[in-house]
Amino acid sequence: AQSVSQHNHHVILSEAASLELGCNYSYGGTVNLFWYVQYPGQHLQLLLKYFSGDPLVKGIKGFEAEFIKSKFSFNLRKPSVQWSDTAEYFCAVIPRFKAAGNKLTFGGGTRVLVKP
Amino acid sequence: EAGVAQSPRYKIIEKRQSVAFWCNPISGHATLYWYQQILGQGPKLLIQFQNNGVVDDSQLPKDRFSAERLKGVDSTLKIQPAKLEDSAVYLCASSLGRSSLAKNIQYFGAGTRLSVL
Numbered sequence: 001a002q003s004v005s006q007h008n009h010h011v012i013l014s015e016a017a018s019l020e021l022g023c024n025y026s027y028g029g030t031v032n033l034f035w036y037v038q039y040p041g042q043h044l045q046l047l048l049k050y051f052s053g054d055p056l057v058k059g060i061k062g063f064e065a066e067f068i069k070s071k072f073s074f075n076l077r078k079p080s081v082q083w084s085d086t087a088e089y090f091c092a093v094i095p096r097f098k099a100a101g102n103k104l105t106f107g108g109g110t111r112v113l114v115k116p
Numbered sequence: 117e118a119g120v121a122q123s124p125r126y127k128i129i130e131k132r133q134s135v136a137f138w139c140n141p142i143s144g145h146a147t148l149y150w151y152q153q154i155l156g157q158g159p160k161l162l163i164q165f166q167n168n169g170v171v172d173d174s175q176l177p178k179d180r181f182s183a184e185r186l187k188g189v190d191s192t193l194k195i196q197p198a199k200l201e202d203s204a205v206y207l208c209a210s211s212l213g214r215s216s217l218a219k220n221i222q223y224f225g226a227g228t229r230l231s232v233l
Contacts (some may be wrong), residue, residue: 005157036224042221043120043225043227044209044224045158046222046223090158090159092158093228094166102149102211102213102220102222103164103172104149104161104222106160108156108158108160
């Protein structure tokens with residue numbers, strides 16, 4: 001069964017620091033990749049997605065992610081974080097074959113705390 | 117555009133009691149999903165509906181969990197009887213459900229936090 005691993009459970013950093021969250025998945029075929037974010041007290045929101053094309057994708061709020069197929073990775077980055085980026089971040093994968101339906105497999109999440 | 121609505125937001129019950137959660141998806145979304153999110157973990161799919169038919173319920177504990185989407189719109193998820201390990205946030209999501217991948221983005225509700233004592 002496919003799985004998604006997020007390397008860090010908790011990250012603490014100061015405002016203006018750079019952020020990189022790791023995500024690896026264990027599926028050998030073509031995949032759709034997602035990062036979702038959950039701000040305190042709010043619902044899960046889509047941050048960015050990759051379906052095909054340019055492996056460097058840009059999302060909302062200055063976030064970007066790079067798909068590296070050879071490494072089965074889809075790492076999330078932001079050059080300079082703000083206090084408002086405090087949230088939990090989830091990487092998710094959908095294998096792109098018909099039998100997979102639209103079933104999202106999530107990583108365990110990374111809690112990011114940005115200190116003012 | 118209204119988002120995915122869920123109720124109640126919180127529920128506390130004792131073990132062996134029953135509980136039901138309600139979800140109203142985004143208007144026009146054919147596909148509806150129920151996820152279970154245990155504290156410290158990512159969401160895990162329990163069941164997926166396409167209109168009022170079940171697409172995937174392979175991870176639904178069918179001895180105690182049931183779900184329905186009778187008219188292809190609202191859905192209810194029921195647990196009967198509840199166990200301590202059912203304490204979690206139950207998330208509902210919906211998507212357009214079309215064949216185009218770009219239109220299959222899942223939008224999530226705020227969830228129902230269940231505590232089983």
